[in-house]
Amino acid sequence: MPVSSASPLPSKKSNNRLTIPLGPQQLIIVTGLPTSGKTTRARQLHDYLAARLANPDPSSNSTPTPNQPQKYRLHLISDTTLSISRAVYDLSPSTLPAHVRSANASEKDARAAVYAAVKRVLSPRDIVVLDGLNYIKGWRYQLFCEAKNVGTGCCVLQVGCGGDVARGVNEARLARRDAKGQEEAQQQPDAAAAVDDEEPYTPSNWENLVFRYEEPNPMTRWDSPLFTLIWEDGEARTRAVFDQVWDALAGDARKPVRPNQSTVQRDKDPGGDYLYVLERETQDIVKRILERQAEEGGGEVSLPRVNGGEGGEELVVELPGKKVGLPQLQRYRRAFVALNRGGIGLEAVGKLAAGRLRESFVGYLNDAFEKDG
Numbered sequence: 554m555p556v557s558s559a560s561p562l563p564s565k566k567s568n569n570r571l572t573i574p575l576g577p578q579q580l581i582i583v584t585g586l587p588t589s590g591k592t593t594r595a596r597q598l599h600d601y602l603a604a605r606l607a608n609p610d611p612s613s614n615s616t617p618t619p620n621q622p623q624k625y626r627l628h629l630i631s632d633t634t635l636s637i638s639r640a641v642y643d644l645s646p647s648t649l650p651a652h653v654r655s656a657n658a659s660e661k662d663a664r665a666a667v668y669a670a671v672k673r674v675l676s677p678r679d680i681v682v683l684d685g686l687n688y689i690k691g692w693r694y695q696l697f698c699e700a701k702n703v704g705t706g707c708c709v710l711q712v713g714c715g716g717d718v719a720r721g722v723n724e725a726r727l728a729r730r731d732a733k734g735q736e737e738a739q740q741q742p743d744a745a746a747a748v749d750d751e752e753p754y755t756p757s758n759w760e761n762l763v764f765r766y767e768e769p770n771p772m773t774r775w776d777s778p779l780f781t782l783i784w785e786d787g788e789a790r791t792r793a794v795f796d797q798v799w800d801a802l803a804g805d806a807r808k809p810v811r812p813n814q815s816t817v818q819r820d821k822d823p824g825g826d827y828l829y830v831l832e833r834e835t836q837d838i839v840k841r842i843l844e845r846q847a848e849e850g851g852g853e854v855s856l857p858r859v860n861g862g863e864g865g866e867e868l869v870v871e872l873p874g875k876k877v878g879l880p881q882l883q884r885y886r887r888a889f890v891a892l893n894r895g896g897i898g899l900e901a902v903g904k905l906a907a908g909r910l911r912e913s914f915v916g917y918l919n920d921a922f923e924k925d926g
């Protein structure tokens with residue numbers, strides 16, 4: 554079984570010696586929350602790459618020669634191209650059809666199908682855009698190993714989006730499907746229904762996938778280089794990120810990937826990495842809220858402004874009357890991370906930035922609790 558052939562995850566210790574790889578990164582793993590815009594970005598990237606392959610240097614005036622064979626073949630692989638249903642990710646036993654062995658087994662079969670599809674085409678002469686949840690870190694590691702096996706590399710494009718926006722997209726799809734079901738019973742489906750006819754997730758499946766999502770960590774070899782696009786990123790920003798993805802590929806214009814807002818600087822000191830600091834500080838706040846809530850039973854919770862700086866300046870979180878659970882806190886945390894992932898330059902990194910991030914996350918939580926409460 555090819556899926557289990559990858560060796561276990563390497564220890565975190567070895568990750569601190571990383572330097573920016575020079576490519577080629579011909580497997581592009583798209584990842585993100587369910588209904589966060591992954592397929593949209595994957596298609597945009599596919600179209601962009603197709604255009605770049607036809608004309609590798611758009612700044613030069615030379616016209617592309619159509620008869621010249623292209624250096625790479627381009628592939629787009631997704632659950633849809635492999636006819637994998639959203640239901641394979643559903644772990645709730647009540648919604649499983651009787652013939653499915655177990656929820657986990659159906660998802661494993663789906664991953665094996667994706668793995669086989671990638672393996673079939675990936676080579677130093679092929680570029681593969683893999684559109685999907687790709688939410689398990691061990692799975693991304695397996696793909697990384699597979700890419701290495703065939704003599705190429707991989708990179709990750711994370712699509713970020715606030716949880717409420719993504720949930721709204723799924724709800725709209727559910728509503729559309731229900732409406733379409735009724736309509737079909739009466740007459741032919743109309744043309745407008747074909748605009749977004751992607752299969753929705755059942756609400757419990759969607760929530761569960763958000764909860765299970767394992768954020769890419771640019772400190773690891775298999776999640777780097779990590780490129781990020783958020784929902785709000787417009788054409789210019791998208792193009793700039795795609796240009797960097799192109800540079801990470803073994804194109805004629807190949808050059809080292811330069812760290813900036815979307816590629817993350819890796820450093821011997823993990824504290825010098827913005828996305829890492831963002832993850833670490835927000836996780837720490839979630840952890841402390843849960844601890845204090847258990848001790849004090851809600852109300853106001855004080856947290857140190859500086860991680861580990863007990864006894865110093867404090868930040869206050871006002872919890873709503875009812876108990877706040879880990880899933881809810883993680884949802885807010887992910888939304889906050891998605892919002893802040895793209896926006897801040899690396900120059901803001903450091904102790905100061907960590908303090909500001911904590912402050913800003915606490916402010917975000919207070920707003921959210923007030924709105925919900």
Ligand code: ADP
Nearest residue numbers: 587588589590591592593594722749751784785
């Ligand atoms: P996923 O593949 O993650 O499930 P999709 O790419 O299918 O998500 O996008 C879900 C819906 O959101 C689609 O209707 C798409 O048109 C819309 N959408 C996706 N990305 C954006 C964006 N950046 N801005 C506005 N709408 C978007």
Ligand code: MG
Nearest residue numbers: 591592593684
């Ligand atoms: Mg999709």
